[in-house]
Each structure stands twice: as structure tokens, then as C-alpha cells.
Amino acid sequence: MATPLFSALISxxxxxxxxxxxxxxxxxxxxxxxxxxxxxxxxxxxxGMAAIALYGAGLYRLFGExxxxxxxxxxxxxxxxxxxxxxxxxxxxxxxxxxxxxWHIRVSRKLPVxxxxxxxxxxxxxAAWQLPCLLxxxxxxxxxxxxxxxxxxxxxxxxxxxxxxxxxRLYEQHCQACHQADGRGLQARAAADFTASPxxxxxxxxxxxxxxxxxxxxxxxTMPAMSPMLSEAQxxxxxxxxxxxxxxxx
Ligand code: HEC
Numbered sequence: 001m002a003t004p005l006f007s008a009l010i011s012x013x014x015x016x017x018x019x020x021x022x023x024x025x026x027x028x029x030x031x032x033x034x035x036x037x038x039x040x041x042x043x044x045x046x047x048g049m050a051a052i053a054l055y056g057a058g059l060y061r062l063f064g065e066x067x068x069x070x071x072x073x074x075x076x077x078x079x080x081x082x083x084x085x086x087x088x089x090x091x092x093x094x095x096x097x098x099x100x101x102x103w104h105i106r107v108s109r110k111l112p113v114x115x116x117x118x119x120x121x122x123x124x125x126x127a128a129w130q131l132p133c134l135l136x137x138x139x140x141x142x143x144x145x146x147x148x149x150x151x152x153x154x155x156x157x158x159x160x161x162x163x164x165x166x167x168x169r170l171y172e173q174h175c176q177a178c179h180q181a182d183g184r185g186l187q188a189r190a191a192a193d194f195t196a197s198p199x200x201x202x203x204x205x206x207x208x209x210x211x212x213x214x215x216x217x218x219x220x221x222t223m224p225a226m227s228p229m230l231s232e233a234q235x236x237x238x239x240x241x242x243x244x245x246x247x248x249x250x
Pocket of ligand 1: 226
């Protein structure tokens with residue numbers, strides 16, 4: 001895991017890349033509609049730089065495991081939707097690059113640029129599809145930041161479901177994807193390790209309830225606020241289960 005400062009920096013580059021990709025994509029759409037070759041080239045350059053920031057920082061965050069282990073993402077179906085949308089956005093870029101690259105070369109040689117019939121129209125269609133892909137990917141990221149898309153814990157067998165306490169069932173449904181069945185949060189890489197001693201369970205109930213209700217960001221990562229999904233009573237119940245199962249009397 002990287003230091004918070006470094007991962008914040010990479011995350012900021014990623015966000016700038018997203019903003020740039022959306023802005024220049026929209027700009028290119030306008031430029032294509034106006035059939036303005038210079039403006040198309042300008043938007044294309046901007047898009048290229050934004051893509052380097054977006055895909056570069058994104059892939060580095062992912063495979064560098066700066067904040068969360070790779071498995072944390074690959075188990076999330078919203079993550080795969082996001083990757084699919086970004087892959088489509090990338091593929092939609094191939095034809096425009098094939099067209100615009102020779103333009104750049106011609107301009108650098110001070111030769112006039114003459115789009116072939118149909119090129120601008122085709123690029124417009126592709127660019128019009130690219131924008132919703134990018135916006136969709138942003139929406140997926142917003143969902144993931146709220147913990148949506150994490151795998152449901154494997155359904156308890158009927159026998160254990162009958163004997164499981166409410167706290168245990170809530171834990172399996174709402175906490176286990178990050179904190180894991182053994183309570184160790186993928187060796188404290190995805191979430192707080194409840195079995196650590198000294199550890200988070202040394203804190204008072206009040207303090208832990210506040211973290212659960214409001215969410216918490218720290219050195220391990222971010223736990224989204226649980227209050228939208230669970231009532232205060234349910235959270236107490238779950239915390240009780242956590243203390244009992246993983247806390248060794250704490
Ligand atoms: C999206 C992943 C995720 C989910 C879901 C999640 N947690 Fe967490 N949890 C974390 C992370 C990450 C931390 C550590 C935050 C930090 O770095 O301090 C944490 C920390 C905690 C802590 C310690 C808080 C503190 O004040 O130090 C408790 C207790 C806890 N989680 C309980 C739960 C319970 C109970 C649930 C289910 C109702 C749950 N968590 C669901 C990721 C998650």
C-alpha cells in the first residue's frame with residue numbers, strides 16, 4: 001500500500017484525466033459538427049493527454065495496489081461494468097486516431113488537410129457514443145465509492161442460517177465483502193483487521209458506532225457510511241457479533 005499522500009496524488013491525476021476526457025470528447029463533438037479541422041485536432045490532442053492521465057493513473061492504481069488489493073476490484077461487478085465501458089470508449093477511439101494522425105503529420109509538413117468523404121460523419125457517430133461510455137464509467141466509479149457492487153457473501157446454508165444470529169447475518173451481508181469471513185480484512189489491506197491486538201476493537205462502542213454511522217477514512221482505506229443501509233439498532237447488533245466472534249472478549 002502506498003502512503004496516503006502518494007495515492008491521493010495518483011487519484012487526483014486520475015480525476016483530472018476523467019474531467020479532461022469528458023471535456024475534450026464533448027469539444028470534439030462540437031468541432032466535428034462544425035467540420036472545423038483545427039478544432040478537431042485541438043480536441044484530439046487534449047483527448048490524448050487526458051487518456052494518458054486517465055488510463056495511466058487508473059491502471060497504476062489498480063495493478064500497483066495503491067489502496068486496495070486487486071481482488072477487491074475484480075470481485076466487484078460494477079468494476080467490470082466500468083472496465084467494459086472504458087474499453088468500449090478506447091475502441092471507439094481507434095478510427096478517429098487512424099483518421100486524425102495523418103492530419104497531424106500533414107499539418108506539421110505545412111500541407112493542407114482534406115478530410116475524405118464520410119470521415120467526419122463516421123467520427124461524429126463514434127464520438128457521440130464515446131461520451132455516454134465515459135459518463136457511465138464515472139457513474140460506476142461513484143457507485144463503487146459507496147460500496148455498491150461488492151459481492152454478496154456466499155448464502156449461508158439453511159442449517160447455519162437458522163442458527164445464525166441477526167448480527168451474524170447482517171455481518172455476512174453488509175461487512176464480510178471487505179472485512180472477510182475471518183474478520184481480518186484481507187490482512188488489513190481491504191478493511192480493518194478485527195483480530196489485531198492492539199486493534200480497532202479496543203475503541204469504545206461509541207467511537208466504533210460513529211465510524212459505522214458516518215463512515216471512516218484512514219490509513220487502510222475508506223469504509224462508506226453504513227447508516228443508509230442499516231439502522232442504528234442493526235449496527236449495534238452487528239458490532240456485537242464482531243466483538244463476540246473476532247474480539248476475544250474485547
Ligand atoms: C467497502 C468496504 C467496507 C465495508 C462494506 C465495511 N467496512 Fe468496516 N472498514 C473498512 C475499512 C477500509 C476500514 C478501515 C478504515 C481506516 O483506514 O481506518 C474499516 C473499519 C471498520 C471498523 C473500525 C472503525 C474505527 O473507528 O477504527 C469497524 C468496527 C468496522 N469497520 C466494522 C464494520 C461493520 C460492522 C461493517 C458492516 C456493517 C463494515 N465495517 C463494513 C471497510 C469496510
